[in-house]
Structure formats: C-alpha cells, structure tokens
Amino acid sequence: MPRSLFATGTLAFIALSACASDPALDAPLLVKLVQPATDGGAIARQAAAIAGVPVSYAAAVSPQWHALRLHCASARDCAAALQRLHEQVSVYDVVQPDERRRAASSP
Template identity: 45%
Template structure:
C-alpha cells in the first residue's frame, strides 16, 4: 500500500514539473462593443462584414440597437490587444461612425 502511495505521489510530482515547464498560453478574451455604422444597415451580415473589415478579424453579431447602432463581440488577447482593436475601429471613419465598449449591466438570474 505504501509503495502505491509513493508511486502516485511521484507521478503527481512529475506532472506538476511538466506543467510548470510548459509555456503559458496567451489569455484569450473578448469584448462586446457597440458600433455605429456610417451607412446604417439592418442586415446582420452587412454589419458583421463592415465591422470585421475595420477590425481585421472575425466578428460575432449580437444584436441591433437601431439601424445604425449594433452590438458585436470581438475576440482579443488581453487588455492591450482589446485597446488596440478599439483604436483600429475608431480610426476607420469610412465604415465606423462611433464605437464604445458595451458596458451595459446584465441581469443574471441565480
């Protein structure tokens, strides 16, 4: 019984050592943003294409606030990447009239 416990603890120690030596994965996060298009559209495919072209990465459409304002989700890797992405969207004045983080409160039921 003691030999089994010793083998198990050595195995766990080896796994812990391997896990510590592995390179950390980048923190993949994302953010919801509200965008106002220069040319309003009610078509989610058009909104996704416009915002995706401005962002330079895939976009997931969430909802329409109006024909001009839409909520979309963008993946980014950490705070610096998310901030750079917001700046990229703000810089594309040919497609995007305004952009802001979607910081609306969400009601979560228990």
C-alpha cells in the same frame, strides 16, 4: 468630447478590463454606423475586416446602433483592433464599450 480623447479613454477601459480576465478576451462593443444597416452578418464581417480580429454580431439596437463582440487573443490585440475601428470614421460615427448591464435570467 473630442474623438481622440474618447478613443484614448475607450482603449484604457479595454486594457483595464482585460487585466481581470483570461488571456483570451471577448470585448463587447456598441457601434453607431454612418449608414444604417440591418444585416448583422455583413456588419460583423466588415468590422472583422477592419479590426483584424474575429467579430461576432450580438444584436441590433436600432438600424444605426449595433452590439458586437471582439474576440481577441490579448488586451493589446483588442486595443489595436478598437483603434482601427475608431479610425474608420467613414464607417462608424461611434465605437464604444458596451457597458449595459445584463439582466439576470430568472429560473
């Protein structure tokens, strides 16, 4: 899939997701790094510097794939942050919404 088409679809997903949520938005992401890394704090700080919004580190899926969370004031802010991440092709091979289902914790 061409990168621009994927980016447009991802931005639309974030915008539509925000319509049903609070004004403050937490957007879960999966990113695939060009260079594998294991320092979650450093990965989140770099993503925040690029995105222009706070980013928290959620988990490593592998040395290249990492789960992050964008913390945005609005859907527009998240869409712009996501676009900035997509544009950093020297850092990220893939930036996509994290649509994995969370297992319900059992009592």
